[in-house]
Amino acid sequence: MTTTIVHADSLAATEEPHWERQYLNLMHRIWTQGDERVDRTGIGTRSLFGETIRFDLSGGAMPLLTTKRVYWKTATREMLWFLTGDTNIRALCAQGVEIWTDWPLDRYRRETGDQIERKDFSARIVADEAFARQWGDLGPVYGKQWVDWPTYEPAGEGLFRRGQGVNQVTQVVESLKTNPGSRRHIIEGWNVAELDAMALPPCHKTYQFHVSRGRLSCLLYQRSCDLGLGFAFNMWSLALLTRMVAQQCNLEPGEAVWTGGDVHLYLNHASLVEEQLAREPYGDAHMAILRRPDSMFDYRIEDFEVTGYAPQSHIAAPVAV
Numbered sequence: 001m002t003t004t005i006v007h008a009d010s011l012a013a014t015e016e017p018h019w020e021r022q023y024l025n026l027m028h029r030i031w032t033q034g035d036e037r038v039d040r041t042g043i044g045t046r047s048l049f050g051e052t053i054r055f056d057l058s059g060g061a062m063p064l065l066t067t068k069r070v071y072w073k074t075a076t077r078e079m080l081w082f083l084t085g086d087t088n089i090r091a092l093c094a095q096g097v098e099i100w101t102d103w104p105l106d107r108y109r110r111e112t113g114d115q116i117e118r119k120d121f122s123a124r125i126v127a128d129e130a131f132a133r134q135w136g137d138l139g140p141v142y143g144k145q146w147v148d149w150p151t152y153e154p155a156g157e158g159l160f161r162r163g164q165g166v167n168q169v170t171q172v173v174e175s176l177k178t179n180p181g182s183r184r185h186i187i188e189g190w191n192v193a194e195l196d197a198m199a200l201p202p203c204h205k206t207y208q209f210h211v212s213r214g215r216l217s218c219l220l221y222q223r224s225c226d227l228g229l230g231f232a233f234n235m236w237s238l239a240l241l242t243r244m245v246a247q248q249c250n251l252e253p254g255e256a257v258w259t260g261g262d263v264h265l266y267l268n269h270a271s272l273v274e275e276q277l278a279r280e281p282y283g284d285a286h287m288a289i290l291r292r293p294d295s296m297f298d299y300r301i302e303d304f305e306v307t308g309y310a311p312q313s314h315i316a317a318p319v320a321v
């Protein structure tokens with residue numbers, strides 16, 4: 001007779017690991033094995049190239065990190081702002097979203113010599129429209145390219161005039177509805193001709209959608225990722241966009257597939273890395289969309305409800321400008 005002894009350990013080992021393990025393992029690998037290099041910001045990073053993180057969106061699950069609090073409403077407001085096509089930080093600052101303020105602030109300080117505090121700069125952007133017009137614009141970044149990619153048409157004698165802009169978001173929703181099997185469902189931010197005019201060239205640059213068995217998946221290619229700060233927002237936003245597009249196309253949410261080119265940790269994020277790697281992920285967040293807006297451009301912040309999110313405390317870390 002053979003007796004099978006099942007250890008608690010081996011049972012635990014057969015359980016699916018928490019999705020966030022992918023993130024923590026990547027963080028650990030970058031910190032211990034990443035190539036240490038001088039980067040554009042001068043802070044220095046450790047970096048690995050070509051990484052993937054996958055998340056199953058079934059049943060309303062959302063990829064919100066639990067090993068630190070992530071301000072998903074801030075990231076959601078940013079996504080809604082992208083979808084308006086706006087590239088001025090004024091509308092963000094007016095909602096208390098300051099994640100883009102440092103870049104216009106940096107330019108203002110450099111060009112005027114006025115060492116204004118960030119909160120005063122932000123308040124002035126909100127209060128003074130002309131000031132915002134002059135100092136608050138990021139150039140033709142994400143929103144502009146997503147909903148109004150510029151086109152030009154011949155105007156005779158070798159001259160060109162502005163044509164109708166391309167709304168890639170509308171086109172993708174339309175192509176998903178009418179031709180779901182297509183391999184061309186893409187929203188692209190990398191407008192080569194306009195990179196110089198942008199405060200930062202797009203990081204989350206390409207979104208590709210895919211329909212299989214009534215489920216909508218999306219793959220993001222992010223050329224450059226600040227794993228300590230940006231990733232939490234980028235992963236959330238990828239899932240959020242996928243959920244919104246799925247709703248508009250009457251599809252079930254599939255998978256969010258995140259891929260990163262240069263994935264890095266800034267050297268001044270040591271205490272964040274140490275603290276976060278000491279924590280265990282637990283629980284899983286879900287999101288409901290409380291109504292079905294008429295189009296991709298009619299969502300409001302109140303439409304999103306997150307449940308089951310009980311994260312560990314926020315870990316502050318400086319942003320490299």
Ligand SMILES: Nc1nc(=O)c2c([nH]1)NC[C@@H]1CN(c3ccc(C(=O)N[C@@H](CCC(=O)O)C(=O)O)cc3)CN21
Nearest residue numbers: 071074099100226229230231233315316317319320321
């Ligand atoms: N170095 C760097 N990292 C980024 O993640 C990043 C850039 N630059 N430049 C452009 C945008 C701006 N994004 C940002 C900027 C700041 C935060 C940030 O400070 N997040 C804090 C607090 C968020 C809040 O105040 O609501 C966090 O702990 O997540 C996140 C994303 C993402 N991008």
Ligand SMILES: O=c1ccn([C@H]2C[C@H](O)[C@@H](COP(=O)(O)O)O2)c(=O)[nH]1
Nearest residue numbers: 040201203204224225226230231234
């Ligand atoms: O959505 C975003 C936007 C930016 N980042 C990070 C990635 C880099 O750390 C910087 C951008 O610097 P580049 O020299 O242009 O690569 O911002 C992010 O992680 N997510």
